[in-house]
Amino acid sequence: MSGEGDTTLKSICYKPGSLQLLDQRKLPLETTYLEIRDAADGWSAIQEMVVRGAPAIAIAAALSLAVEVSNFSGFDGSSAEAVTFLENKLDYLVSSRPTAVNLADAALKLKQVIANALASSAAEPNSIFKAYIEAAENMLEDDVASNKAIGTFGSSLLRQQAKNPDKLSVLTHCNTGSLATAGYGTALGVIRALHTQGVLERAYCTETRPFNQGSRLTAFELVHEKIPATLIADSAAAALMKDGRVDGVIVGADRVASNGDTANKIGTYSLALCAKHHGIPFYVAAPLTSVDLSLSSGKEIVIEERTAKELLNTHGGLGERIAAPGISVWNPAFDVTPAELIAGIITEKGVITKNANDAFDISSFAKKVTGN
Known part of the structure; x- marks a missing residue:
């Protein structure tokens, strides 16, 4: 994902099921990307300043959870439990940095997305996870346009x-x-x-x-x-x-x-x-x-x-x-x-x-x- 062709630096490199964050602690002398596999990795990357900047924090948090659920081999729980799982993970991610409102705002919007998915007549854990992933990916696209x-x-x-x-x-x-x-x-x-x-x-x-x-x-x-x-x-x-x-x-x-x-x-x-x-x-x-x-x-x-x-x-x-x-x-x-x-x-x-x-x-x- 890039905001200005191939010349713009990428702090967030995402494709479905995979997220890499540029380790900004090592710039400008070293360009290193860290693999983010789940919400815990995302929380640590945000708290330890691997990624920073209010918009980037929100997107990195949302995508770290998207990657986690994308790579589930199976979820042994009900649709309601899937929603609770996602909500708890989002609350956990918000705790990584309290001042930037973008992260809390993103979590609130994503909670609404999964609540709407649960209300669907076709609600099942996989459809709820899919709705969450799509919403998180849209945040990445929307930020560049914004x-x-x-x-x-x-x-x-x-x-x-x-x-x-x-x-x-x-x-x-x-x-x-x-x-x-x-x-x-x-x-x-x-x-x-x-x-x-x-x-x-x-x-x-x-x-x-x-x-x-x-x-x-x-x-x-x-x-x-x-x-x-x-x-x-x-x-x-x-x-x-x-x-x-x-x-x-x-x-x-x-x-x-x-x-x-x-x-x-x-x-x-x-x-x-x-x-x-x-x-x-x-x-x-x-x-x-x-x-x-x-x-x-x-x-x-x-x-x-x-x-x-x-x-x-x-x-x-x-x-x-x-x-x-x-x-x-x-x-x-x-x-x-x-x-x-x-x-x-x-x-x-x-x-x-x-x-x-x-x-x-x-x-x-x-x-x-x-x-x-």
């Missing part, structure tokens, strides 16, 4: 807002490209679209401490796609903006509350504050599956804390220890950027802008574009 739409809407928005629509430089944080999705990207998809249109002067990417997704992954993708790009230290972003080198900041999202508050990789909030100070528009690019209308604000978003080793050791915790023994560590994986700092939220259905009260009405937007 990301390309985000790229189109986002590039148009940035050009409309830029002083020079034919010459833009954009700063991004963490990794939101083909490695974080099924094959195209959200925020990095917008950058890719600008480059394709011939109007991108330069993309700037932060190193994204402490796991270094920017220097290891985003930089790798930008070089791979031959996009003019520069890597900066996280702490250099304010100076870059002060020098007038940035026309816009665009990031992804792991969860967006109904008021527009957005959880994304730690350091995003700092970038938004810097952008506000320097009069630079700050955008979020994410599929509607990243929106959680059940949350009234970002205060309700659960923030995952990562292992202390990511700060204590080199290479995001994978190398030798560098910090003083005995030091305590606070290592949140995400922070929440208040809606007041966000100029627009770019989705596959269009751009969510603020109303006359300078507030996002995401609920009304979602109802309008989905009909629900």
Whole structure:
């Protein structure tokens, strides 16, 4: 599966009964794919950062269970027991990473699919498993189309807002490209679209401490796609903006509350504050599956804390220890950027802008574009 021909990197390689995930911990020096045989393998790959990025996490989880049931030699149980089996596995997979809403949203939709299959007059375990597998495979296909739409809407928005629509430089944080999705990207998809249109002067990417997704992954993708790009230290972003080198900041999202508050990789909030100070528009690019209308604000978003080793050791915790023994560590994986700092939220259905009260009405937007 690829979002852009043979040149786009694939984080997820799937065919019926087989799933391989690119081990992103080893990039950019080594390209290794891990075989995922069941939901337990999927859970470990997500929790251990083999695969990351909210859309990719959801799809990898769904497909890991699809592979498991595809390879059943036989299921000794009733149709109701097949549904219970799938539901329990989905709940287990959701526990791998709690902050990204896409995974929980995917699980909820897949539960509805198998519930509908159970209600069918022809319901039997095999038909329920088949319905689940088809739904999981459709998620893989739909993600690429969704990301390309985000790229189109986002590039148009940035050009409309830029002083020079034919010459833009954009700063991004963490990794939101083909490695974080099924094959195209959200925020990095917008950058890719600008480059394709011939109007991108330069993309700037932060190193994204402490796991270094920017220097290891985003930089790798930008070089791979031959996009003019520069890597900066996280702490250099304010100076870059002060020098007038940035026309816009665009990031992804792991969860967006109904008021527009957005959880994304730690350091995003700092970038938004810097952008506000320097009069630079700050955008979020994410599929509607990243929106959680059940949350009234970002205060309700659960923030995952990562292992202390990511700060204590080199290479995001994978190398030798560098910090003083005995030091305590606070290592949140995400922070929440208040809606007041966000100029627009770019989705596959269009751009969510603020109303006359300078507030996002995401609920009304979602109802309008989905009909629900």
